[in-house]
Amino acid sequence: MAGRVSAPSLEVSDLVVRFGQRAVVDRVAYRIEPGRTLGVVGESGCGKSMTALSLLGLVPAPGEVAGSIRLGGEELIGQSRAAWRGMRGRRVAMIFQEPMTALNPVMRVGTQIAEIMVLHKGASWEAAEAEAVRLLEAVGIASPRDRARNYPHQMSGGMRQRAMIAMALAGEPGLLVADEPTTALDVTIQAQILDLMRELQARTGMAIQFISHNLAVVSELAHDIVVMYAGRVVERAPAATLFAHPRHPYTQGLIATLPDPERRVARLPVIRGGVPNLDHVTGCRFADRCPIAEPSCRSAEPELHVAAEGHDVACFKS
Ligand SMILES: Nc1ncnc2c1ncn2[C@@H]1O[C@H](COP(=O)(O)OP(=O)(O)OP(=O)(O)O)[C@@H](O)[C@H]1O
Ligand code: SF4
Ligand SMILES: [Mg+2]
Incomplete structure (x- = not known):
């Protein structure tokens, strides 16, 4: 890896973003090593942007952030506004969903x-x-x-x-957080920008957190992937493993909706329904949409556990 020594690693653990009683990001954990790209996927409203904004101290009021975000070993949560301002743009930079911000x-x-x-x-x-x-x-x-x-x-x-x-x-920056950076752009420009990110990463060892609702776009850049659902991480694995052996029914659904490379046509989406209201959830948050749900899935919430080396999943049945 062509990294510079100063490129930091990012370690997020037990991250919670709360608006009142509602945790829109709930006990999220992942790490990114220098020179690596982490893809974060999940559909609209699952907490991707709130996770990203917490890395820059930019969660809007009245949102509250708890847990731990360590960049290069240094804890960011709880640091002063001046310290946040001092690191933005230099240690961590963000490409926002809305450019005018x-x-x-x-x-x-x-x-x-x-x-x-x-x-x-x-x-x-x-x-x-x-x-x-x-x-x-x-x-x-x-x-x-x-x-x-x-x-x-x-x-x-x-x-x-x-x-x-x-x-x-x-x-x-040591860490680039890119929130749907290319969604609005045409394919040629998209490819050009992904190349540019790869180039800079190879030269500086920058870590990238690349967010998208589109698994196909994420797969072009990501070494590792985190799948979020309703504020929680439901699966975490190296990209190749995730595509070859998706374990969570939600991830399996996302992969099934990707365009079929053989026939070059988009298959019909197979995940019906929407993200549940987080105020009333007990048990597995995916249960209402899960094709293999059992009554017991509704009585407790599945925690993320190691399913295979480097492959974590939050489902009772995988
Ligand atoms: N200012 C706010 N006050 C209360 N809830 C909020 C606020 N901003 C966002 N939320 C809620 O937080 C949840 C997560 O939002 P977030 O923007 O992180 O989703 P996302 O995964 O980035 O979605 P998208 O793909 O649409 O960008 C959503 O349910 C949203 O309604
Ligand atoms: S815990 Fe049960 S409902 Fe949830 S994803 Fe697994 S099988 Fe489906
Ligand atoms: Mg977003």
Whole structure:
């Protein structure tokens, strides 16, 4: 692995994000080693973004975060606002689902990207501005020199998304958290951006947490995968193992809905129903949709356990 020594590992354990009585992220645990990419998958509302936002100290009020997030061995939960601000962009950077949350509306896009390199890498303004243009080009923005002088509102949604990706990469963070980074972009640009992330990872040893509801996109980049359902981790395994031997019925359902490579057509989704109301759940949260549920699945909640070496699953029957 071509990693730099300073790239940190991330260790999340017992992470809980609560809004009032409701835990939207519930005892989540995973780790990411330097140079590795963790894919986080699960359908809308399962807590992917809240997990991501807790890594940057950005869970919105009145959300409360508990548990442990250790980056390079250092505990982040409970640190001061100033400490969070000091590490964002440099130690941890995030590509948000909504670009406008990350871009400053009154600053030229090129200047925003350059500023990160000046602040975090001690580059000169001149070098940083040239590098910003190069990065805008690398994320597929045409006429990057002119675009660097745009304000965010002068760009299209897709272009803003790419500008935000350029900004996140500019700081060469130790950990990159990418929340649905390419969902809105066309396939060619998507592939180009995934390449760019891989390139930077190979050069700097950056760890990546890559979030998507789309298992096919995650599989292009992820070494390891965490599957979330209704705020909980239901399966955790190396990507190849997960695809070859999915153990949780929910993961099996997700894989069954992937386009069939033989026939090149999308199969019909097989997971019917929706995520349960977390206020009233007892037993397995997937029981209402599980094709192999038994009455006993509703009396206790299955905990994540080791099913095989490096392969954890939260289901009584696997
Ligand atoms: N400000 C808030 N107050 C209360 N509940 C919230 C708030 N923001 C989000 N939630 C709830 O937290 C849960 C997890 O949301 P989250 O945004 O993490 O889901 P997600 O997995 O990222 O979904 P998506 O794929 O749609 O982005 C959802 O049920 C959502 O309704
Ligand atoms: S514990 Fe029971 S209901 Fe839950 S996923 Fe496993 S078999 Fe299905
Ligand atoms: Mg989300």
